Amino acid sequence: MWYNVSSITDKEVINMSSNAEIIGSMLLKENIKPSYARIRIMEYLMSRKSHPTVDEIYTALVKEIPTLSKTTVYNTLNLFVKSNIARVLTIEENETRYDADMSCHGHFKCESCGVVRDFCFRSPAIDTNDLDGFLVREKNVYYYGLCPECQANKPAN
């Protein structure tokens, strides 16, 4: 009887704890000690598509983890990046954003409201013949412009 309300609630509770378990074993596999703060930081990063900054993650989690510091958030994210389970976006010179989505995708930044959106691109769509013999470690595709909302709000001259 999966449509029974109480069993749906149970299922959600189980899902939440298994999430932490999955992230915990993912960190262990990278030889990262799965502390509560580290698990929550990774969970936050994975559940948001906003590509948050250190400040955003700190502000969101400090209510729940009062011992958290910005340095801890920063060091944890660096650890994730070194282990290749997160990546840094330098789409903006003066801010560093983080992304736990390691699949091949580009980023669009709206120059008006600052929203950062993922978009898919197939790697062969970019001709890299000129890099024959080069070892590519990282691929970044950054687009800039206006999101649909900002285009709609733009005053006509």
Ligand SMILES: [Zn+2]
């Ligand atoms: Zn916008």
Ligand SMILES: [Zn+2]
């Ligand atoms: Zn992304």
